[in-house]
Amino acid sequence: MITGIGLDIVELGRIRRLDGRSAKFRERVLTDRELAEYELLSDSRKTEYLAGRFAAKEAFGKAKGTGIGKFCSFKDIExxxxxxxxxxxxxxxxxDGLVSITHTKEYAAAQILLQS
Incomplete structure (x- = not known):
């Protein structure tokens, strides 16, 4: 039985700007394992990776019904x-669920499906 569906889309330019200012944004969004993968990527791929993970985690919070916050932080989701x-x-x-992540030249989007 489906217990939750979440969808999120983010502009790559916005993520590129946030990530370019400092490492704080990526360190808040990505787990240690994800950060290690991120560091191995080319600059253009880093933006896609970070944006895709951000969208997936936002979609997960929506599917859970909690959003990102006290009960479900970015670091709780990998x-x-x-x-x-x-x-x-x-x-x-x-x-804890199924995920699909996609990218275009300007956007990254993710969908989460939770089942029991």
């Missing part, structure tokens, strides 16, 4: 890839 590159969402280190 997007991991399996060996083929398929993303999965983990909440408090536990698998």
């Amino acid at each position: 997007i991991r890839k399996d060996p083929s590159g398929k993303p999965s969402v983990f909440f408090h280190e536990q698998p």
Whole structure:
């Protein structure tokens, strides 16, 4: 049974500006594992990666019904890839739903589906 659906879209330019000012934004949004992956990417790919993770985590908060805040922080949510590159969402280190992330030249979007 579907228990929640979340969708979010973000402008790549906005994420690029926030990330370019300082590392604080990415350090607030990404987990340690995600930060390690981020550091291995090219500059253009870093923006897509960060924007996609941000959108996915915002979508997850919407699907949970809590939003991002006291009960569900960015650091509580982690997007991991399996060996083929398929993303999965983990909440408090536990698998917790399906995720799809996409990018265009100007936007990143993500959708989350939670099931029981």
